[in-house]
Amino acid sequence: MPKPRSEQISLEDTPFYHCVSRTVRGAFLCGIDNATGRSFERRRKWLEKRILYLSQQFSIDVAAYAVMSNHLHVVLHVDMDKVQRWSDKKVVKQWHGLFKGTYITQKFAKNEPIETYELDRLNERIAEYRSRLISISWFMRALNEPMARTANEEDDCTGHFWEGRFKSQALLDEAAVLACMTYVDLNPVRAKMANTPEDSHYTSIKQRIDAAHKSKQPDNLLPFIGNEQKIHDTLSRQRKGLLFDVKDYITLVNDMGRIQRDDKRGFIHESTANILERLNIPLENWQKITQEFKYLFTGPVGTLENVTQYHQHLGRKRRSYLSCCQHWPN
Secondary structure, three states, X not given: OOOOHHHOOOXXXXXXXXXXXXXXXXXXXXXXXXXXXXEOHHHHHHHHHHHHHHHHHOOEEEEEEEEOOXXXXXXXXXOHHHHHHOOHHHHXXXXXXXXXXXXXXXXXXXXXXXXXXXXXXXXXXXXHHHHHOOOHHHHHHHHHHHHHHHHXXXXXXXXXXXXXXXXXXXXXXXXXXXXXXXXXXXXXXXXXXXXXXXXXXXXXXXXXXXXXXXOOOOOOOOOEOOOOOOEXXXXXXXXXXXXXXXXXXXXXXXXXXXXXHHOOOOOOOHHHHHHHHXXXXXXXXXXXXXXXXXXXXXXXXXXXXXXXXXXXXXXXXXXXXXXXXXXXXX
């Protein structure tokens, strides 16, 4: 029996999670059906827009995503600090951007008088919304359910659009995050849907490459902040982001994409070699990890110590997935 999400998410161990949803009823419900020639590319575009919209509504950042023909990947970063800084009014506003809310929260949002007997119910709702805005389950629900309703209406049918529950796995260290992001961003290249990362439509790597051409980073993706931890001058707190340089990451993905496409080691840039040296992972291992990620890791990803600690914090007596740690640097 599948474990409840509360028994799979441990924000004490990591804010990063890799989630996957797959479709049912056919192989190309979000792409082009080779059998009939019917195009469903608009669904892929809608899903991409929805992912990026949700990253602005939830206190959850998107580090990477790829919308494929019959499944999608997202690498999410839960920002607990941000949601705690939001005012009650801000929390209600964010939630109403996703769902209708209640009569009382609608009154509160419109600055209408709240009766004394309504205050307790309002405070309960706000606390509930604040909790949901850092919930990966609610993020995926807000992503998947509207697409399922729309697709069923278009296809004039009922039933499931998505295959069971979405799958999620904890990414327990920076090597796990970077490997998973690379794997996700290279999905179209690996599936031969694109020749290069910059040709990979409906992916985060294409967004990052397009923005890099303008010397920018996408506003709706978790940013790369370089190799050093930087401090906000005004808030005196650590900048939020991925502790690598964005150009180095794009080069890394390009190098791995070329290797996977050509099925040979070939030339890798110095920046890629530096990243792998920093992570203490040989190129051959990294190539295998980023190409076969979903087969090598079916549960939490990290060192033996991190995975053991993750199980302990979730109160699990049986430590699963430890054999996967053999692929990971210690």
